[in-house]
Amino acid sequence: MWVLGVTGGIGSGKTTVTDLFAALGITIVDADVIARHIMDPGGPALNAVIERYGEQALQADGQLNRAWLRERIFQDNDAKAWLNALTHPLIRTQIHRQLEQAASPYVILSAPLLVENKLTELCDRVLVVDVPEEVQRQRTIKRDQVSAAQVELIMQSQCSREERLAFADDVINNDVSRDALQQQVEALHQHYLVNARQAAATKEC
Template sequence: MARYLIGLTGGIAAGKSELSRRFNALGITVADADVAARAVVAPGSEGLARIAAHFGPGILLADGQLDRAALRERIFASARERQALEAITHPAIRTLLRETCEQADGPYAIAAIPLLTEAGGRQQYPWLDRILVVDVPVAVQHARLLRRDGISAALADRMIAAQASREARLALADDVVVNDGDPDHLQAKVEQLDRRYRALAAAAKP
């Protein structure tokens, strides 16, 4: 069981997935908050039952799956409804992430949490021993979004603005990986961090 837990975060198009893949290739379990978010609203889950109880049975598709389009319309039309959804899903996501990390093989595990800063940082995730931020300048985020998603510059601006600021994320960081160039340069940094985290895990109390 992993005794040392790392939180990985970063802004949109910063390179969290690439970093996760490289840690995973070194044998490190990476628990993904996006995967956890889908799991806690899967058919038959307590989370989906609570969502249906709050929003009504019309929020479900005929096959019992969550109607994500209908839910999206509801929560973007009402801050209160969005908060109600978050109150149902966020605690369950945090619990699942922690359980996945703690049960992982290896000396440490990583919880990849894109909205760690927005979700309350260390206050909501006190079980994280360390926070790793993958960082890029806003101009690089913007260019990557245009290239990756084929969207307008205005939409890219709105997507970046909807997240926490770069400064707010960096304020949480114990470690920072700057990913503003060729992704191949990331490997040396990941291997360096892997050695550091293994040493920290070995020094942690059992």
């Protein structure tokens, strides 16, 4: 399967872009969705979190208190390293499984930390969804109802805009109208269909 990696900093609108590709019939393997389900109640990952932090890591309904854990790991590098060591192998296993099961002409691996977690090695091409950093800040504060300080911590935990763009084979500018965004997606989709067909033909030979 020909894999397109899609990434972008927080607030870049990566999900909006992948939703447009999904509307064109492309399977989306979303690392964020996988990561959320890794922490489902009863699973080994959440049980390990409870063992380390106790019931304070949970909401009243037994689900992970993601806001609490996010604040904890951004303040403690050791806690972040521990959580990454716990979850990354589980997430990678699910990513591989879902990529193998995809049935569309090509498949998208969507991950905010595609570059940082070296998931680019699973991809044939990388698309970066890009907006100015100030747009990232404004969108994230409005969407997540978090402080500017917390947004800065999240952005600092991700690679810089320049570092991300250095990995890009293609770039979508998402600081535009919905129509302009749609046009960019449709043009790239046609390009990726050709790439996937060529890759399949080469493999058959």
